Amino acid sequence: MKEKKMFKTFNYLLAVITIIESCLASQGTPSQSGSQPAAWMELLKFAPFIGLFYYMLYYQPKKREKEHKTLINALNPGQKVLLNNGMYGTIVKISPDDEVAQIEIADNVVINVLKSVISSSNK
Numbered sequence: 001m002k003e004k005k006m007f008k009t010f011n012y013l014l015a016v017i018t019i020i021e022s023c024l025a026s027q028g029t030p031s032q033s034g035s036q037p038a039a040w041m042e043l044l045k046f047a048p049f050i051g052l053f054y055y056m057l058y059y060q061p062k063k064r065e066k067e068h069k070t071l072i073n074a075l076n077p078g079q080k081v082l083l084n085n086g087m088y089g090t091i092v093k094i095s096p097d098d099e100v101a102q103i104e105i106a107d108n109v110v111i112n113v114l115k116s117v118i119s120s121s122n123k
Contacts, residue, residue, distance in 0.1 A: 009052075010052060013048040013049075013052065016048075017045055017048060021041075021045065068116075071118070071120070071121060072115050072116070072118065073096075074121075075091060075094050075101070075115070075118065075121060076091065076094070077091050077092060077093060077094060078090065078091065079091050079121050079122065080121065080122040081103065081118045081119075081120065081121045081122075082118070082119050082120045082121070083103070083113060083117050083118060083119065084117045084118075084119050085117070087103075087105055088105070089103035089104055089105040089111075090103065090104045091103060091104075092104050092110055094115070099114055099115055099116070100112050100113065100114060100115070101113055101114075101115050101118070
Protein backbone atom coordinates (compact mmCIF):
# COMPACT_ATOMS: atom_id res chain seq x y z
CA MET A 1 0.00 0.00 0.00
CA LYS A 2 2.80 2.43 0.88
CA GLU A 3 4.58 1.59 -2.38
CA LYS A 4 1.45 2.50 -4.35
CA LYS A 5 1.17 5.81 -2.54
CA MET A 6 4.88 6.50 -3.07
CA PHE A 7 4.52 5.67 -6.79
CA LYS A 8 1.54 8.03 -7.12
CA THR A 9 3.47 10.79 -5.34
CA PHE A 10 6.45 10.23 -7.65
CA ASN A 11 4.22 10.46 -10.74
CA TYR A 12 2.57 13.61 -9.38
CA LEU A 13 5.95 15.27 -8.79
CA LEU A 14 7.10 14.31 -12.27
CA ALA A 15 3.94 15.81 -13.81
CA VAL A 16 4.32 19.04 -11.83
CA ILE A 17 7.97 19.38 -12.86
CA THR A 18 7.06 18.82 -16.51
CA ILE A 19 4.29 21.43 -16.38
CA ILE A 20 6.51 24.01 -14.66
CA GLU A 21 9.32 23.41 -17.14
CA SER A 22 7.02 23.77 -20.15
CA CYS A 23 5.51 26.99 -18.74
CA LEU A 24 8.92 28.50 -18.09
CA ALA A 25 10.20 27.43 -21.49
CA SER A 26 7.25 29.07 -23.24
CA GLN A 27 8.04 32.43 -21.62
CA GLY A 28 11.20 32.90 -23.67
CA THR A 29 11.32 35.87 -26.05
CA PRO A 30 11.00 35.17 -29.77
CA SER A 31 14.41 36.74 -30.45
CA GLN A 32 16.09 34.01 -28.40
CA SER A 33 15.51 31.20 -30.83
CA GLY A 34 17.45 28.11 -29.85
CA SER A 35 18.59 29.45 -26.49
CA GLN A 36 18.94 27.03 -23.62
CA PRO A 37 17.40 27.47 -20.18
CA ALA A 38 19.55 28.66 -17.31
CA ALA A 39 21.68 26.07 -15.53
CA TRP A 40 19.79 26.50 -12.26
CA MET A 41 16.57 25.57 -14.08
CA GLU A 42 18.10 22.26 -15.09
CA LEU A 43 19.16 21.60 -11.50
CA LEU A 44 15.71 22.59 -10.23
CA LYS A 45 14.26 19.55 -11.99
CA PHE A 46 16.23 17.23 -9.74
CA ALA A 47 15.30 18.81 -6.39
CA PRO A 48 12.08 16.78 -5.89
CA PHE A 49 13.90 13.58 -6.77
CA ILE A 50 16.65 14.33 -4.26
CA GLY A 51 13.99 15.01 -1.64
CA LEU A 52 12.17 11.78 -2.49
CA PHE A 53 15.36 9.73 -2.30
CA TYR A 54 16.24 11.32 1.03
CA TYR A 55 12.79 10.40 2.33
CA MET A 56 12.97 6.82 1.06
CA LEU A 57 16.59 6.02 1.85
CA TYR A 58 17.24 7.91 5.08
CA TYR A 59 14.12 9.11 6.88
CA GLN A 60 11.91 6.01 6.58
CA PRO A 61 14.52 3.47 7.81
CA LYS A 62 15.40 5.73 10.76
CA LYS A 63 11.72 6.02 11.62
CA ARG A 64 11.24 2.22 11.46
CA GLU A 65 14.36 1.69 13.58
CA LYS A 66 13.05 4.09 16.21
CA GLU A 67 9.66 2.33 16.28
CA HIS A 68 11.38 -1.06 16.62
CA LYS A 69 13.49 0.16 19.56
CA THR A 70 10.32 1.44 21.24
CA LEU A 71 8.69 -1.97 20.71
CA ILE A 72 11.69 -3.83 22.14
CA ASN A 73 11.87 -1.59 25.22
CA ALA A 74 8.14 -2.07 25.93
CA LEU A 75 8.23 -5.89 25.97
CA ASN A 76 7.14 -7.70 29.12
CA PRO A 77 6.89 -11.38 30.14
CA GLY A 78 3.60 -12.93 29.06
CA GLN A 79 3.29 -10.99 25.82
CA LYS A 80 2.76 -12.89 22.60
CA VAL A 81 5.33 -11.97 19.95
CA LEU A 82 6.08 -12.68 16.31
CA LEU A 83 9.70 -13.34 15.38
CA ASN A 84 11.31 -12.37 12.07
CA ASN A 85 11.42 -16.01 10.97
CA GLY A 86 7.64 -16.37 11.34
CA MET A 87 7.47 -18.14 14.70
CA TYR A 88 4.94 -17.08 17.29
CA GLY A 89 5.68 -17.38 20.97
CA THR A 90 5.20 -15.98 24.44
CA ILE A 91 7.90 -14.12 26.32
CA VAL A 92 8.96 -16.07 29.39
CA LYS A 93 11.90 -13.97 30.54
CA ILE A 94 13.34 -10.74 29.25
CA SER A 95 16.18 -8.77 30.74
CA PRO A 96 16.53 -5.04 30.08
CA ASP A 97 20.34 -5.31 30.35
CA ASP A 98 20.76 -8.36 28.13
CA GLU A 99 20.08 -8.61 24.40
CA VAL A 100 18.53 -12.08 24.80
CA ALA A 101 14.91 -12.98 25.54
CA GLN A 102 13.46 -16.39 26.37
CA ILE A 103 10.45 -17.25 24.22
CA GLU A 104 8.13 -20.22 24.74
CA ILE A 105 7.10 -21.48 21.29
CA ALA A 106 5.26 -24.63 22.46
CA ASP A 107 4.46 -26.33 25.77
CA ASN A 108 7.74 -26.69 27.68
CA VAL A 109 9.78 -25.56 24.64
CA VAL A 110 11.72 -22.39 25.45
CA ILE A 111 14.26 -20.84 23.10
CA ASN A 112 16.69 -17.99 23.57
CA VAL A 113 16.51 -15.33 20.87
CA LEU A 114 17.98 -11.90 20.34
CA LYS A 115 15.50 -9.17 21.14
CA SER A 116 16.22 -7.63 17.75
CA VAL A 117 14.51 -10.54 15.93
CA ILE A 118 11.15 -9.75 17.54
CA SER A 119 9.14 -8.03 14.84
CA SER A 120 5.79 -7.38 16.55
CA SER A 121 3.85 -8.07 19.72
CA ASN A 122 0.25 -8.59 20.77
CA LYS A 123 -0.57 -7.03 24.10
